[in-house]
Amino acid sequence: MTKKRPTVYEELQEKGYSRREFITFCGLMGAWLGLEASGVTQIVKALETKPRLPVIWLHLQECTCCSESFIRSSHPIVGDIVLDKISLDYTETLMAAAGHQAEKSLHDTMKNHKGEYILMVEGSIPTKEDGIYCCIGGKSAYEVLKEAATGAKAIVAWGNCASSGCVQAAEPNPTGATPIHKLVHGKPLINVQGCPPIAEVMAGVVVHILTFGRIPALDSLNRPKAFYSRRVHDTCYRRPNYDAGLFVQTFDDENAKRGYCLYKMGCKGPNTYNSCGVIRWNNGVSFPIQSGHPCIGCSEENFWDNGPFYEHLKSFPGFGIESTADKVGLGLGVATGAAITAHAVATNIRKRKLINKGLKEIEKEKENAKE
Amino acid sequence: MEQNILKLDPKLKLVYVWQQPVRIYHWTNALAILVLCLTGYLIGAPLAIQSGAEASYSYWFGIVRFIHFVAGYVFFFNFIFRIYWGFVGNEYSRWNNYIPLKKKQWKGILEVLKIDIFQLKLGPYETVGHNALASTTYFITFIAFVFQCLTGFGMYAAMSPSWFPKLFAWFVPLVGGDLAARHIHHLLMWVFILFAMIHIYLVFYHDFIERNGVTSSMIGGWKFIEVHDDEKGEVKDER
Structure with a gap:
């Protein structure tokens, strides 16, 4: 690898x-x-x-x-920049090499x-039973990581x-699925949340690292602030219906047709x-709420356990799935x-007496006093 | 205890128990909690309105939320004031009434449980300020207040441009994100509702049994305390 490597632009x-x-x-x-013109x-x-x-x-x-999300991004260069241009030296799914060559x-x-x-x-690490639930080339996922x-x-x-941890870490988490940040310490780490994350968000993170040589500004959960500082609710085009108190009651009612707020349908x-409300998906075509489906909160921790998806209130643990607060x-x-x-x-019986x-x-x- | 709990000429003494700031705090708090529970419940489960109107003609849900946030601020600063008063107020409002650190307080809790709650013993058990069980319960509600403020303002931080709610934003990730915070916030609302039911009932109960005017004491501040001949220090003879 001593030969001069071409620049990204040259390769493009x-x-x-x-x-x-x-x-x-x-x-x-x-x-x-969210950069300025310069x-x-x-x-x-x-x-x-x-x-x-x-x-x-x-x-x-x-x-x-x-990966699937990534290769469906709006601009072809977005996919190319990682899959072709940023020297993807090793990736189980897409590389041509296999077996010993891949290793x-x-x-x-x-x-x-x-x-x-x-x-x-991509993916969590199983920690139970010495991580036998996910092994690559004879090594456990944890060792590989x-x-x-x-x-x-x-x-x-x-x-x-x-x-x-996503779905495999949901109750009862049979494989002991654990996110990266709980296992690896002392390295700059970015959590690009979502199931999956938006392709443009993934590309944005890569471009930021490439451009500035360091990771982007992160919030308290290590998510890039540029993409995760606002709630889907705050950028939702249906938000005026929320403030006006206009809610969909069932998926087939008049209000659903009119495109009212999906808050009561369990929108997270x-x-x-x-x-999602800003960049949207598939070349900016739509996002779940625009398609009439409540947000399921896929970029939040434990979103599988915070269900049910179509109920506004979380089900209450220990009281059966039907119970809410x-x-x-x-x-x-x-x-x-x-x-x-x-x-x-009881008071009246006992103390009245x-x-x-x-x-x-x-x-x-x-009476005694009278006498 | 077979003594007659009624006397022909009971020697009653007026004690100024609740100072004016405590009374104002109490009713501000009551009003704020009432408004917060009503609006909070509506925010959690909005009314179904079938309307053909455009969203731009209506803002009722926004107003409900606005009232909730304003009441939240009132509740918070009122609570802060009460904590301050716990250090400068009279002996009945002092902070050490509320935290059961002394053996005497635990004994009191047991007594109140026996006499008033389970009625295993016949009374009376008289205290001038809060009884030991009540003050411990208030301490627990104060902790609930703290968590309600942390979760409430913590969630509000995401939608407010103001710096103040941002001070609480750190708390939300600690409990596992907005959804968890929301759940705690919602559950604590029910704690307040249950507390209010029991609190109001027990005030009426004590007024009936002890005849000390406890209900009106939170308006005027004065309680009628019977002076016993065999004074055992339960009723302090001082103004």
């Missing part, structure tokens, strides 16, 4: 992209990252001068929906680019699996941080009312 040219397409892509990225120039410059980014992309306990490719990258490669992980993380410059955790938009509260309210009534009756007795004694005393 080779691939047949025009200057216009390249600049369009840089402009899009700048907008999504930031776009920085992106252009970086892609023109910097060589490909060495990347190891691990597929662990996951469904590959993150060799992985180790070559780890050796030759020690301290510079970016480790991108530990080995690859040692020489990584930064770690990108793609999707809900790698960020918080008010509790979910993502860019309101049902439990109402039940306790009725019980309290009954207890109060019982107490009042005492009071009556006292009153009689007073009457007697009065």
Whole structure:
């Protein structure tokens, strides 16, 4: 790997992209990252001068929906930039190599680019039974991750699996699925949340690393602020219906036809941080709420356990799946009312006697006083 | 205890128990909680309105939420004031009434449970300020207040441009995100509702049994305390 590596732009040219397409892509990225105009120039410059980014992309306990999302992004360069242009040296799903060759490719990258490669992980790590639930090349997912993380410059955790465990970590979590940030410490780590994350968000993170040589600004849950600082609810085009108190009651009512707010249908938009309302999906065509379906909160921790998806209130653990806080509260309210009534009756039986007795004694005393 | 709990000429003494700031706090708090529970419940389960109107003609849900947030601020600062008053107020409003650290307080809790709640013993058990069980219960509600403020303002931080709710934003990730915070917030609403039911009932109960004017004491501040001949320190003879 001593030969001079071509820059990203050079490779794109080779691939047949025009200057216009390249600049369009840089402009899009700048907008999504929320950069000012000069930031776009920085992106252009970086892609023109910097060589490909060495990347190891691990597929662990996951469904590959993150990769699927990525290759369906709005601008062809978005997919190309990771899948072709940023030297994807190792990725179980897409690489041509197999078996020992693949293992060799992985180790070559780890050796030759020690301290510079970016480790991108899709999927969680099973920790129960020594991690036998996910093994690659005779090694457990945890061992593979530990080995690859040692020489990584930064770690990108793609999707809900790698960020918080997703469906395999839902109750009762039979494999002990654990997100990356709980297992690897001491490395810059980005949680790119979502099941899957939006392709443009994934590209934005990659471009940011490539352009500025460091990870983007993160929030308290290690999510890039540029994409996860606002709730789906705040950017939802149906929000005026929420403020006006116009809600869909059932999926087939008039209100659903009119496109009212899906809050009462269990929409998790008010509790979910993502860019769906802004960037949308599939080339900006739509997003779940626009298609008439409530947000299920796929970019939030434990979203499988915070269900049911179509109920506004979380089901209450220990009281059966039908119970909600309101049902439990109402039940306790009725019980309290009954207890109060019982107490009042008991008081009247037990203490009334005492009071009556006292009153009689007073009457007697009065009579005695008269005499 | 077979003593007559009624006397022909009971020696009654007026004690100024609840100072004016405590009374104002109490009713502000009651009003704020009432408004917060009503609007909060509506926010959790909005009324079904079938309407053909455009969203731009209506804002009722926005107004409900606005009232909730305003009442939240009132509730919070009122609570802060009460904590302050717990250090500067009279002996009945002092902070150490509320935290059962002394053996005497635990004994009191047991006594109140026996006499008033389970009625195993016949009374009376008289205290001038809060009884030991009541003050411990208030302490528990104060903890609920804290969590209600943390979850409430924590969630509000996401939608408010103001700096103040941002001070609470750190709490939400600790409980596992907005949904979990919302769930806690919702459950605590029910704690307040149950508390209010029991609280109001027990005030009426004590007024009936102890005849000390406890209900009106939260309006005027004065309680009527019977002076016993065999004074055992339960009723302090001081103004």
